[in-house]
Amino acid sequence: MKATVHVSQLPDNPYILLTPGPLSTSKKVKAAMLRDWCTWDQDYNQLVQSIRSRLVHMASSDPEAYTTVLMQGSGTFCVEAVIGSVIPRNGKILIMTNGAYGKRIAQMAEVLGIYAIVLDAGETSPVSVKQLDEILKVDTSITHVAVVHVETTTGMINPVAEVAQVSKKYGKTVIVDAMSSFGGVPLDVAELGIDYLISSANKCIQGVPGFGFIIARREALHSCKGIARSLSLDLYDQWETMEQGNGKWRYTSPTHTVRAFDQALTELDDEGGVTQRFNRFTLNQRTLVEGMEKLGFKTLLSTDLQSPIITSFLYPDSPVFSFDEFYARIKQEGFVIYPGKITAAATFRIGNIGDVHLADIQRLLQGVEKQLFWKTTKNN
Numbered sequence: 001m002k003a004t005v006h007v008s009q010l011p012d013n014p015y016i017l018l019t020p021g022p023l024s025t026s027k028k029v030k031a032a033m034l035r036d037w038c039t040w041d042q043d044y045n046q047l048v049q050s051i052r053s054r055l056v057h058m059a060s061s062d063p064e065a066y067t068t069v070l071m072q073g074s075g076t077f078c079v080e081a082v083i084g085s086v087i088p089r090n091g092k093i094l095i096m097t098n099g100a101y102g103k104r105i106a107q108m109a110e111v112l113g114i115y116a117i118v119l120d121a122g123e124t125s126p127v128s129v130k131q132l133d134e135i136l137k138v139d140t141s142i143t144h145v146a147v148v149h150v151e152t153t154t155g156m157i158n159p160v161a162e163v164a165q166v167s168k169k170y171g172k173t174v175i176v177d178a179m180s181s182f183g184g185v186p187l188d189v190a191e192l193g194i195d196y197l198i199s200s201a202n203k204c205i206q207g208v209p210g211f212g213f214i215i216a217r218r219e220a221l222h223s224c225k226g227i228a229r230s231l232s233l234d235l236y237d238q239w240e241t242m243e244q245g246n247g248k249w250r251y252t253s254p255t256h257t258v259r260a261f262d263q264a265l266t267e268l269d270d271e272g273g274v275t276q277r278f279n280r281f282t283l284n285q286r287t288l289v290e291g292m293e294k295l296g297f298k299t300l301l302s303t304d305l306q307s308p309i310i311t312s313f314l315y316p317d318s319p320v321f322s323f324d325e326f327y328a329r330i331k332q333e334g335f336v337i338y339p340g341k342i343t344a345a346a347t348f349r350i351g352n353i354g355d356v357h358l359a360d361i362q363r364l365l366q367g368v369e370k371q372l373f374w375k376t377t378k379n380n
């Protein structure tokens with residue numbers, strides 16, 4: 001059943017979002033929402049089941065060993081559903097952090113009363129696999145290890161493969177927050193031995209906000225019945241209802257968002273899958289950095305630590321530079337950029353995921369070049 005409004009009738013957005021989500025989506029994704037679905041009707045439940053299956057096949061080279069749980073809310077809700085539902089009362093989690101999203105996991109553990117230790121790497125270094133190995137060697141009471149794949153705070157890509165490998169060597173359960181990378185950076189949960197991977201609808205898959213999803217290793221999830229510290233964020237219960245009800249959600253499901261997500265998955269296939277999308281994002285990001293460097297900007301991270309998702313740029317070294325002014329001017333050029341989020345340096349961020357293409361980045365660079373006001377304003 002197709003949406004009845006033709007996409008060409010939809011208005012253009014006044015600007016492109018160069019943020020890590022919500023991000024710019026295609027008109028077809030938006031048009032897919034122009035229909036009402038009943039949350040327990042068969043048509044809708046079949047759509048949900050097909051989405052779950054597509055996600056598992058995307059995430060895992062061994063799809064039989066994995067399953068998907070869709071969960072209402074933003075990405076944080078899904079991370080909290082995992083943290084609160086998979087660590088038993090006598091468990092202990094090691095959380096590797098190097099930015100706000102890792103710290104948020106630590107905050108969840110604290111709120112939920114889960115025994116946790118935090119291994120922090122600061123804001124501008126990748127998480128330390130060597131330290132992880134040393135800790136796991138001596139502290140045998142640790143049961144789970146959590147890490148963020150792309151720390152969106154800075155744009156840093158963390159060595160998840162190595163983290164998973166070391167954690168598996170010691171028999172630990174591995175939780176990966178791949179919110180801002182899944183669908184945009186190739187990753188195979190089966191190959192890496194990841195037990196729980198979390199992402200959401202409005203990041204690299206280019207859907208709209210409203211729900212997230214957890215790719216779970218079946219065997220791990222099967223042992224989580226009754227562990228949850230929350231009713232609505234009970235991962236096991238949500239999964240069991242979806243399995244037994246053939247795509248049924250507990251409580252109201254974000255039907256419009258789910259339909260848009262299905263269209264977004266089709267567009268990901270049409271683009272050629274995750275590898276092709278990764279190539280587009282990589283080209284966007286490299287073009288962005290090369291162009292910004294030509295205009296005198298410097299990146300916070302060195303190239304080897306940089307993800308193809310979002311880039312942190314240092315404020316230009318000028319007393320006249322103001323981020324608010326820069327932001328407003330760039331918005332007038334048709335682009336919304338993102339403030340920085342770290343304490344180590346004054347930065348702003350530019351994302352390059354979403355329905356964003358090389359020509360958009362080139363237009364952005366032309367727009368930025370017109371707005372280098374601190375270079376032309378007299379400093380008095």
Ligand SMILES: *Cc1c(COP(=O)(O)O)cnc(C)c1O
Pocket residue numbers: 020021074075076077079101148150151152177178179180200
């Ligand atoms: C976006 C994001 C989240 C979740 O953020 P929400 O605002 O709750 O959707 C979690 N982790 C990372 C790494 C993210 O980029």
